[in-house]
Amino acid sequence: MAERSSHLNWPQIEGIISDLDGVVYRGNSGIEDAIHALGGWKAAGLPFCFVTNNSTHTPDDVVRKLDALGLAIAPTDVVTSAITAATFIRAKHPDVSRVYVIGAPSLVKAVADVGLEPTDQKPEVVLMGLDRQISHEKMRIAVEAILNGAAFLGTNPDLLLPTASGFEPGAGAIIAAVAAATQINPLIIGKPEPHMIETALARLGTARNATLMVGDQIPTDIQAGKRAGLSTVLVTTGVPLREKDPSLLQPDFIVSSLSEIEVLPRRTRRHRQRRV
Ligand SMILES: [Mg+2]
Incomplete structure (x- = not known):
C-alpha cells in the first residue's frame, strides 16, 4: 500500500531515475517545483537520470528543452526508448x-x-x-x-x-x-519493461536498493521501476490518477511535488563515482 507522503525523507537515496513528461514539464511548460528540486539535487551532488518512452526526441533535444526551463543537464543524463x-x-x-x-x-x-x-x-x-x-x-x-x-x-x-x-x-x-x-x-523496449531503467542504473552506478524511480504514471513508470526492483514514487503532477487497477503494482510513495523528496547533502552520503 502506498504511503501518501507530505514529506519523503529517505537518507539512503543515492540516485534518482525520473520520467520527464508530466514530472518535469507538461508539454512545453516546466513544472516549477520539479525544476527547483532537480536543481537542488544537482547542487547537493545527488545523481539523477531521465528515462523517457518518447522516441521522437534525442538526448540533445531534451538538454535544450530543460536548459530553456532553467535546468542544466548533460545528454548522458537522458535515456530514451x-x-x-x-x-x-x-x-x-x-x-x-x-x-x-x-x-x-x-x-x-x-x-x-x-x-x-x-x-x-x-x-x-x-x-x-x-x-x-x-x-x-x-x-x-x-x-x-x-x-x-x-x-x-x-x-x-x-x-x-x-x-x-x-x-x-x-x-x-x-x-x-x-x-x-x-x-x-x-x-x-520502453516502460513498463525494465530495459531503460537498467540502462539508467548502469549510468548512475548506484545501488538498486538505494535508487528511486519517479514517475507520473502507474502502468508505465511505476511498473518499470518495480520490475527493475527499485523503490517507486508516484508524483501527481502529470496524468490524473484513475481508478486503482488491482492488477497493477502500486507505488511505494505518492507525493504531490518533487520538492517533498528530501535528500541529504553530499557530505553525509556515501560517495560513489558516477559512471557515464
Ligand atoms: Mg510521464
Whole structure:
C-alpha cells in the first residue's frame, strides 16, 4: 500500500531515475517545483537520470528543452526508448546489420549511431516507434519483413498521447496494427519493461536498493521501476490518477511535488563515482 507522503525523507537515496513528461514539464511548460528540486539535487551532488518512452526526441533535444526551463543537464543524463532500442539490437542481435525503422529521425539516428544500417532492403529487424508520417507502404514493408522472419521490436507501448487540443495515437497504436496483421507480438523496449531503467542504473552506478524511480504514471513508470526492483514514487503532477487497477503494482510513495523528496547533502552520503 502506498504511503501518501507530505514529506519523503529517505537518507539512503543515492540516485534518482525520473520520467520527464508530466514530472518535469507538461508539454512545453516546466513544472516549477520539479525544476527547483532537480536543481537542488544537482547542487547537493545527488545523481539523477531521465528515462523517457518518447522516441521522437534525442538526448540533445531534451538538454535544450530543460536548459530553456532553467535546468542544466548533460545528454548522458537522458535515456530514451530510441537509444535503448538501438543498443538492445546491437547487444542481442550481434550478427544483425539491416534494420527497417518506422519512426522519427531521432530513431533512425539512434540506430545509425550504434553502427546498424537503417534500410528497407531485406531487413533482419523491424523497429517501430512513433511515426507521424506513417503510411500503408511503410506498414507493408514492415509486415512483409516480419513474415519473412525479421525480429519485431517496438520502442514503447503508449497508445494515446495528450496534445494541446486532445489526443493523438501513440507508437503503441501503430505497432498494434502491424502486430495484428502479422499475428506476431513485438518485443517492447520502453516502460513498463525494465530495459531503460537498467540502462539508467548502469549510468548512475548506484545501488538498486538505494535508487528511486519517479514517475507520473502507474502502468508505465511505476511498473518499470518495480520490475527493475527499485523503490517507486508516484508524483501527481502529470496524468490524473484513475481508478486503482488491482492488477497493477502500486507505488511505494505518492507525493504531490518533487520538492517533498528530501535528500541529504553530499557530505553525509556515501560517495560513489558516477559512471557515464
Ligand atoms: Mg510521464
